[in-house]
Amino acid sequence: MSPLDYLVLFGTLVGIAAYGIWRTRGAHSLSTYFKGDQTTRWMVIGISVMATQASAITFMSTPGQGYESGLGFVQNYFGMPLALIIVAAVFLPLYRRLDVYTAYEFLGRRFDAKTRLLGAALFLLMRGLAAGITIYAPAIVLSTVFGWRLDATIVLSGLLVIVYTVTGGSRAVTLTQKYQLALIFGGMVLAFIVLLARLPAGLTLTDAFTVAGGFRKLEAVNFSFDVHQRYTFWSGLLGGLFLSLSYFGTDQSQVQRYLHGASLRESRLGLMFNAVCKIPMQFFILLLGALVFVFYQFEQPPVFFNEVAWKAQADHAAGPRLRALAADFAAVHAEKQQLIHAWLDAQHAGNPPAAAQARAAAIAAQAHSEAIRTETRSVLHAADPRTSTNDSDYIFITFVIDHLPHGVIGLLVAVIFAAALSSKASELNALGATTTIDFYRHVVRRDAGDAHYVTASKWFTALWGLVAVAFALFAHLVENLIQAVNILGSVFYGVVLGLFLVAFFLGRVGGTAVFWAAVAGQILVFGLYFTLNIGYLWYNLIGCAACVLFSLFLQAFIGSRGAAAPVTALS
Template identity: 30%
Template sequence: MTSLDLAILVVYLGGITAWGAWLGRGARGGEEYFLGRRDLPWVVVLLSVVATETSTLTFLSIPGIAYGGSLAFVQIAAGYVLGRIAVASWLLPAYREGRLRTAYELLEARFGTETRRLTSGIFMITRLLADSVRLFATAIPLTLVTGWPLIASVLVIGAVTFIYTFIGGIRAVVWVDASQMALYLAGGLIALVVLAGAVPGGWPEILARAGEAGKLTVIDPSLDFGRPYTLWAGLLGGAFLSMGSHGADQLIVQRLLACRDLAASRRALVGSGFAVLFQFTLFLFVGLGLWAWYDGAAFVRADEIFAGFIVEALPAGVRGLLIAGVFAAAMSTLSSSINALSSTAAYDFWAASRPEADERRILRVGRIAAVAWTALLVAAAIGFIPLSEESTAVEVSLGIASLVYGGLLGAFALARFSRRATSRSARIGILFGIGSVTAIWIGARAAVAWPWFVLIGTAITVAVGLLAGSRRGAAASE
């Protein structure tokens, strides 16, 4: 990395940290710190949602998917749009009516504190595991360009992100996310331009070669449940995955609760689906360009392909900008995870058993939790076993989340639409749903691909919750 690249990176990291800390200055209570006074502009929240859910996995892993396959991953993104529309219709109104602070308060109103804490705890464990993968993946390019040990790279990313997240709260997280998304999208566009000049014949030649190799396939109508990127896995599996991630995951719900009203929340949520569709398409095309530039050479880890291109092929200055884009992508998700995990710890566990807790005390507890969660995320990333040759980080992270989203989404479905389910039957349904999908993941991964996990988990959770419940128990719980 040249002096110019290093200067760009240092200025970016210093500037974004200072700006984020300034944005959230003066927070006086938990609701202001975690929900930004519920007055954040929906466009900024939209960009933050996209930056949070995709981040480094989009920047580094999606090109690797196209490199080794085709454009069929777009089918998943199409399902994401459908899932967001469903959440905007049946879950967002319930969240907005009660001025909730976390997603899992909605379950407490129907099933009690134990169910709230169970689902919140599931969210915490899942987010810790999935986002440690993201942090690990982001440390790879930093290690490549600096020569630092992987542990040092993880520590630098974690420390810089923690500073502005700890000081600034959700307002800093959301506004910084929006700016970071613009940066890493610019990095993707720059990569397309550079690849056009690096490959003889430019994009016409890249697309011609990709077409001959079958890499321009977008729609795969196959009914093979073992294949992850088919039309049905994309539309149905992607829709349920999006409903789970955007309707039952505090990481995203927290942002939607910070909008000014229900209409703004809906615009941010549904609009983010179309933004993700564009973003995935952009980075899939980057993957096609890399495939042509490397002439289809084999790589041990798909996530290193784009990182290697940044190091090897880009000129000074441009390289520094794209490395900053990698950091931007990582920091957007890590900061969101720290803040969301802290909010659930403060509200769902500490304050839920202390009716006398005021907003100032909740703020103090939340900031202590932020320190603890940052340490756990960094430690998990350091201890993470390197990815296998067959999977990219995006597939590993989405696979981990898909194991539990069905159980969480099924619980919300029971709370909203069933009078028969009880607190006990809902918890049994959640455990059966998550347990069944985990068993499939362990023993039948080749037969059932990960995009189907949320749909299967939701169906099992709802079915078991209804069967284990009773009308008398439902009436008593109400």
């Protein structure tokens, strides 16, 4: 990166954080520290909810998904609109009516203290680990690509977010997210425009879509009922519904965002904004990846996008084989490029048979290219088993560095960091709130004043920030970390959602029944996880169903002794 890039990068990130601190300076009450001053309008709430969900991974991995697999990944978000409607119509009015700070406080009011602590503990376990990943994932990619020190990247970005989250509380998080998301959208739109400008002369947008479609990168919706296919309309609708319901309805990092609203109306509209905009936004990012794929049909791409890892092995025993594969890859690419030109020329000349023939040959050449890439991954892995064979996270950043002008590079690296900071800030804020409200104020010190709890919450937020940074520093010791955290989330999320669904809809079930049902459901999920071989997303559904069914059974067994259901969605 050039000095201009560094100026843009540090200027935007530090500038936004400093502005957030300055605007939210001064004393806070517990309410303003955790819920802001509750004057936030729906658009800002919508932005805050969106920025919390959109981590750095969204802007590094999603274009890579579009490049490799096309638009099909967008189906993962198909359950979200319905889930957000349920949250807005059922969850949100109760949270606001009871004026809770955390979602788990609601469990305490609806059931009892032990159920509240169980829900809060499960959240702290899941989100505490995820906060480390939020900062580790972009740091590992950017430090590899730019040759930065990984530990310095993690510590510096971690400290920046800790400072403004601790100082300004929830209001600073919301305020900075507004500008961070503006930076993110501005950067991505700019990348899109520059990408279109860098396509070969004479290649229209329709041609670019034709090429992408010809390689099956634009097939967004798959109505197949085959459960073995990774992305289908039905798995996205059903799995996405449960996942989104858990995330938006019960995860404090999201609940805290929409509790900021000036009124129920503002909070609801903020959620509806996300329900409408999320699918087009993901489509746009995936389409960017598909167009990067088209771009690399006319420019020579690297055979392996993590070029640092490739070069590290190219200087050792595997070097001759890797260089031979790279040469083969370049030759196949040149042949494919000619075939694509022939295909488009035939298309423009109105000669469908010739176009179809050239297209089939180009697809065959693409399959050959992919085979060479797969073999390259195998050689790299054999040379050093620690080398990750998944290079899709490096595709977009490689394109940015190699083909975008200076200044824009700095801006897009700032986009990735802004996304990491915005989601991490929400996580830290939620972890601090849950530790303070559900554990410290509820169990340790019940009778202190507001100022004491605000000070305590600042310490807890900072502590969680340091835990996340420490976890990120040692994250490389855990193999396949991101998947491990996703599995962890799916293993716990189902039971947490079950707790809330019972709370909202099953008024006759009491605290004792639901607590032991959640414990039994969690043990069942653990047991199935270690004995069955099914996709981990199913554990969301299994945990939720187990918790609900067990609680009904236990309540029938216990009778009315344990039931005291003051508030449900149906009351």
